[in-house]
Amino acid sequence: MALSIAEIESNIQEAFSNFNQESFIYDFLLSYGTPKATIASLKAGRTNLSKVDGEILWKKKMFFKIEQKVDLHGTISEMKETSGRSKDSPRFLIVTDFKHWLSVDTLTGDTLDCDFEDLKKHFDFYLPFAGIEKAQYLAENPADVKAAEKMAKLYDQINTDNEFETEEDIHQLNVFLSRLLFCFFAEDTGIFDDKIFTNSIISNTKTDASDVEEFVRDLFQILNLPDEVRPTDRVYLHKFPYVNGGLFREQFIIPQLSVKSRNLIIECGNLDWSEINPDIFGSMIQAVVTTDKRGGLGMHYTSVPNIMKVINPLFLDDLHEELKNATGNEKQLRQLLDRLSKIKIFDPACGSGNFLIIAYKELRLLENEILNQIAVLKGSKGSGTLDLGSEFSSIISLNQFFGIEIDDFAHEIARLSLWLAEHQMNQLFHKEFGYTKPALPLQDSGSIVGGNACRLDWEQVCPKSPNDEIYIFGNPPFLGARKQSEEQKQDMEYVFRNSELNFNSLDYILIWFYKASIYIKGMNNSVYSFVSTNSICQGEQVGLFWPFIFKNRLEINFAYSAFPWGNNAKKNAVVAVIIVSIKNVLLETKKKIFSKNNIKIVNNIGPYLTENSNLIIEKRSKPFLIDDRLVYGNQAIDNGFLELDVEGKRQLLLECPNAIKFIRRLYGGNDYINKIERYCLWIDEENSEEALKIPFIYDRVQKVLEFRKNGGQVAKSLINIPFRFRYVHESTTDFIILPKVTSVNRKYLPISIVEKDSIALQTLQVIYNLNESLYSILSSCIHMLWVKAVAGGMKTDIVYSNQLCFNSYPFPKITKAKEQELEDCAYQILEVRERYPEKTLAQLYDPEKMPEDLKEAHRKNDLVVESCYREKPFTSDEERLEYLFKLYEKMTKTEK
Numbered sequence: 001m002a003l004s005i006a007e008i009e010s011n012i013q014e015a016f017s018n019f020n021q022e023s024f025i026y027d028f029l030l031s032y033g034t035p036k037a038t039i040a041s042l043k044a045g046r047t048n049l050s051k052v053d054g055e056i057l058w059k060k061k062m063f064f065k066i067e068q069k070v071d072l073h074g075t076i077s078e079m080k081e082t083s084g085r086s087k088d089s090p091r092f093l094i095v096t097d098f099k100h101w102l103s104v105d106t107l108t109g110d111t112l113d114c115d116f117e118d119l120k121k122h123f124d125f126y127l128p129f130a131g132i133e134k135a136q137y138l139a140e141n142p143a144d145v146k147a148a149e150k151m152a153k154l155y156d157q158i159n160t161d162n163e164f165e166t167e168e169d170i171h172q173l174n175v176f177l178s179r180l181l182f183c184f185f186a187e188d189t190g191i192f193d194d195k196i197f198t199n200s201i202i203s204n205t206k207t208d209a210s211d212v213e214e215f216v217r218d219l220f221q222i223l224n225l226p227d228e229v230r231p232t233d234r235v236y237l238h239k240f241p242y243v244n245g246g247l248f249r250e251q252f253i254i255p256q257l258s259v260k261s262r263n264l265i266i267e268c269g270n271l272d273w274s275e276i277n278p279d280i281f282g283s284m285i286q287a288v289v290t291t292d293k294r295g296g297l298g299m300h301y302t303s304v305p306n307i308m309k310v311i312n313p314l315f316l317d318d319l320h321e322e323l324k325n326a327t328g329n330e331k332q333l334r335q336l337l338d339r340l341s342k343i344k345i346f347d348p349a350c351g352s353g354n355f356l357i358i359a360y361k362e363l364r365l366l367e368n369e370i371l372n373q374i375a376v377l378k379g380s381k382g383s384g385t386l387d388l389g390s391e392f393s394s395i396i397s398l399n400q401f402f403g404i405e406i407d408d409f410a411h412e413i414a415r416l417s418l419w420l421a422e423h424q425m426n427q428l429f430h431k432e433f434g435y436t437k438p439a440l441p442l443q444d445s446g447s448i449v450g451g452n453a454c455r456l457d458w459e460q461v462c463p464k465s466p467n468d469e470i471y472i473f474g475n476p477p478f479l480g481a482r483k484q485s486e487e488q489k490q491d492m493e494y495v496f497r498n499s500e501l502n503f504n505s506l507d508y509i510l511i512w513f514y515k516a517s518i519y520i521k522g523m524n525n526s527v528y529s530f531v532s533t534n535s536i537c538q539g540e541q542v543g544l545f546w547p548f549i550f551k552n553r554l555e556i557n558f559a560y561s562a563f564p565w566g567n568n569a570k571k572n573a574v575v576a577v578i579i580v581s582i583k584n585v586l587l588e589t590k591k592k593i594f595s596k597n598n599i600k601i602v603n604n605i606g607p608y609l610t611e612n613s614n615l616i617i618e619k620r621s622k623p624f625l626i627d628d629r630l631v632y633g634n635q636a637i638d639n640g641f642l643e644l645d646v647e648g649k650r651q652l653l654l655e656c657p658n659a660i661k662f663i664r665r666l667y668g669g670n671d672y673i674n675k676i677e678r679y680c681l682w683i684d685e686e687n688s689e690e691a692l693k694i695p696f697i698y699d700r701v702q703k704v705l706e707f708r709k710n711g712g713q714v715a716k717s718l719i720n721i722p723f724r725f726r727y728v729h730e731s732t733t734d735f736i737i738l739p740k741v742t743s744v745n746r747k748y749l750p751i752s753i754v755e756k757d758s759i760a761l762q763t764l765q766v767i768y769n770l771n772e773s774l775y776s777i778l779s780s781c782i783h784m785l786w787v788k789a790v791a792g793g794m795k796t797d798i799v800y801s802n803q804l805c806f807n808s809y810p811f812p813k814i815t816k817a818k819e820q821e822l823e824d825c826a827y828q829i830l831e832v833r834e835r836y837p838e839k840t841l842a843q844l845y846d847p848e849k850m851p852e853d854l855k856e857a858h859r860k861n862d863l864v865v866e867s868c869y870r871e872k873p874f875t876s877d878e879e880r881l882e883y884l885f886k887l888y889e890k891m892t893k894t895e896k
Helices: 005-017 024-031 036-044 072-085 116-130 134-139 142-161 167-186 196-204 212-223 259-269 278-288 291-296 304-326 330-342 354-377 408-433 486-496 510-520 539-551 646-655 657-662 669-674 685-691 695-709 772-778 781-790 802-806 816-833 852-867 877-895
Strands: 055-058 062-066 092-096 100-105 111-115 344-347 401-405 447-450 470-474 527-533 554-565 575-584 591-595 598-602 663-667 678-681 735-739 741-743 752-754 764-767 792-794 797-799
Touching: 005 024, 005 116, 024 036, 024 116, 062 072, 072 092, 072 100, 092 116, 100 116, 111 116, 142 167, 142 259, 167 196, 167 259, 167 408, 196 212, 196 259, 212 259, 304 330, 304 354, 304 470, 304 527, 304 554, 304 575, 304 591, 330 354, 344 354, 354 401, 354 408, 354 470, 401 408, 408 447, 470 510, 486 510, 510 527, 510 539, 510 575, 527 554, 539 554, 591 877, 646 657, 646 663, 646 678, 646 695, 657 663, 657 685, 657 695, 663 669, 669 735, 678 695, 735 741, 735 772, 772 816, 772 852, 781 802, 781 852, 781 877, 816 852
Parallel strands: 062 092, 344 401, 344 470, 401 447, 470 527, 554 591
Antiparallel strands: 055 062, 092 100, 100 111, 527 575, 554 575, 591 598, 663 678, 735 752, 735 764, 741 797, 792 797
């Protein structure tokens, strides 16, 4: 099991406390979870490629030297030069005399130069030994992890000592925990005197914990009272300052606290809470009370880079551009400050506040830049800290930030995290300008409302007027139309009850898009942007929802095409998401499409997130491609009794060899892609009498009859033909089959041609008249791009629709010569696939494992297919899609 960062840090401390010069490097490696067998092999010299005493050359991993009485910097330079020529190319170069420590990470180019005793402070440099890269570590701050782990233990202990039955009980526990968190943070960051809270628990409560509840209750009451109204009978608590701000305003019952709880509170207090990062801390603490997320504390929050993808193009980029234009002009700089003071930020699915906190901190940092420029213009910016008095105080208030969160604890933590972020930014402000507002008493932390955003009136939470500049953003819950709970279905009905939208087929997240659209309608300074699964810009969702957007004179402001959403931590669940921003058409902005590392400024962004008009792909009853139809395979409605596995087929033929005439090869979606051999009984009315004389077949047919008698209306309608499938679709030629559902990760559809006597189930789609050139077209990358853009989704899979994907696919008329080229490519793909009889289609079309010669066959096929559209090669997938949409629009107009 991989070690957590907190465990690694603890191991490093132990390695130093038991320091032995000869064994230190091995103890050091063990601290990161290196297997003992690996260490033993290095010690024995079996895997140490260096034969020089005091050196370890561990292939691909580490080159370690002990040097005495030489310049370590010269040694590390030689090691860099040597390793650069080495085929073993170790990741880390290390040289030490155990007074000083030098190291280079050859992969990233990072260097470490420190006193040996300080190495334990820099243990994160070597986290790749534990499989954790630097980006992961930055997202998983050890201080946050340790604090969350301690709080998890305290939470569990309080739950053991108490019975929380009602929602009010749970709410009071949540408030209690958030107040403890504030006290821990306050005593380590200068809000309170250093360690005043923890030391008071130690000195003013009994070790048997009999008076801890009373002490905490009295303290929380004192923290809510100004000095002049505090009671005279609890003077020992008067050393605590007045907090207010609503955090301690309400009086709640303190949970029963045992000896273990008291000890855990003290342990929590002994941590250094000044290192806590409020950007992500709230999410981690939320995981404390969500036990199914405990396994990866710190591995589930939204990463800061992903949050920046939302807020940078939404408003920060524009503000930074305005600052650039105002440089050197005090009047314009002050106008920008005034603008900052009036902006409203609203997250109607705020969770524990990540998005709001990042937005708050970014605005404060921008404000610092503006004030620095003003100070320079006023001649006040010199060496050292500025001390310009209250003129240089922050004009950005938490009252500009608004949120809604349905989870009670997350709601409390969001409010607390915003306070913590404000204090940290005030400390930074004081360091920069020599003045800041007092930390206490706390001011209100904006309007963070606990409740269901689907049911609440957003204007009550974040009041608006026509000229307000309001930015709405967030990461609402992802749920498809078929995955909603009963309560969520009621939310859908509540929100859409008076609209014209067919909400029964809409994704749950579209509630937020709908309510935000209503909110900003007619407001030319207000924009919203949400993270969403890409399903809202695919398949039937487009036709169901997007006409509402365009009808209300709204349009897409910017968009990110699908990318992985999550942080960089190991085992973090990652989903493919898009980011879509909506604005009023009268608001002039540069419309941008973000794709990987590219940004494209366009005139319009369509609902499929491509540069084109707002056209919506409609279901078609006939295809552009050919006269033949793509149809579903056969539906049995037999409870599996007409189907045979390999053993079933063998038993039947042992009983009656002539029964071979009633057996057909059967293909379904799963067995087709995974090469599972299946068969079925295929009996028609003319030979049913002969077939039923065979006991094996008769028994199977009787079971089908019983199943259909007890089934639904359709099943009962088939009781007169229990020996056959519901539909009977056969082919006179070999035919094309393709899966109804396929992985979104595949670059190509795994399509096959099967023998004419085969039977396809309804989990496959079929073209019964063989057309090799059509096989080539459907096997192309450009066709898969179309499918991903317009198809509906199922989890991380694509549902291939005959009316949306196949019939609507735009393809031009081509010459016979070009048809022949396509056919040749089709046979080349099939020929290469036959070289791998041991592999399944799932393996062959795994993007990570696809054989090189199959990739090459498909690459050549792609070139031929795309040459049917135009001579000039496409340069990107975005360009391919834009071309297809324009061609679709042209072809449909020509038809009409």
